[in-house]
Amino acid sequence: MRIPKHIGVIPDGNRRWAVEHGMEKKEGYEKGLHPGLALFKKCRNMGVKEITYYGFTADNTKRPKEQTIAFTKACVEAVQMLSQEDAELLVLGNTKSDMFPKQLLPYTERKVFGKGGTKINFLVNYSWQWDLGYGKQTHNILHSDDVSRIDLLIRWGGRKRLSGFLPVQSVYSDFYFIDEYWPDFSPKHIDEAVNWYSKQEITLGG
């Protein structure tokens, strides 16, 4: 089986999961923490070298304040949780906005935790416009230039779209869509996605 070097993760459906379980929307986000750790362990054990999590975006911050507070808290906790693992962790997003949580500033340069090994990119207050340098007079940089090409992008929650996720790294990615909401993550999802991926002919646009 061909293992993707880099997996992108769009963990969607937390709010819909909460509503279907009789909770308030904002309560869904913390249900995504354990799946995030389980996914890391599953991917690391399979030999995946790099994982990118779509935490929250500048677009998301237009949501009601109680939701914004809840998903920001969940992302801070997720990063702190992942920093307990053997990983090379980078938090990536627009730090020059009030929406970027101060607690995560120490993670905005890639650092080795534990024995290192797996690269983790965690997108926080990310925006594709910011990434591509829109509105700058001169720009020859990509803010995400420390993030490699994504081989396999997996999205939970049934939607079939990128929602602004890393446009440059996704140009040649294979997309795998899972109907289950992210809080219902199962390691089997990764098996299914990687099994499917390994049957795809990789042409990189050629």
Added chain:
Amino acid sequence: MRIPKHIGVIPDGNRRWAVEHGMEKKEGYEKGLHPGLALFKKCRNMGVKEITYYGFTADNTKRPKEQTIAFTKACVEAVQMLSQEDAELLVLGNTKSDMFPKQLLPYTERKVFGKGGTKINFLVNYSWQWDLGYGKQTHNILHSDDVSRIDLLIRWGGRKRLSGFLPVQSVYSDFYFIDEYWPDFSPKHIDEAVNWYSKQEITLGG
């Protein structure tokens, strides 16, 4: 039913179709011409305002020469065919390369044909790196800035990827994937895709 304003089209599978029909790979491309016209008429009649066809890319030009010649010829014919319709047509791609067919240079500024109406963008020798202005010292432009945000992107041929298609216009698009190869296009595919699209909640990343 909510009709997408702008549909992107990735007409993949011509070569596989040819092989399965006992032909040479290169013979598949011309089988995509009639589907292209049928799609235009179907979308126009549904009220779609803009259509973008993924003709060929700079990546594609690395293929064997006989294939490159065949798909270039098919794209030239497709543009000439569409210019017989009521449309506002733009051919978009890197014209400063030998791979750009000279016959299409007159189409590289948007022009009204017949009574105009539907916008058509036809990508020829397109490259996402070129589009985003990579390698330029100063760039504040997007080469594709006359192409609007894509609401619904439909890909034929079973693959689930963008293959470098308009990264900026696709950031919020809904993706619909069709297993049939492009030469087996049916107007029913558009009905199915638009029907599915009209049930998607549109959030534009929010």
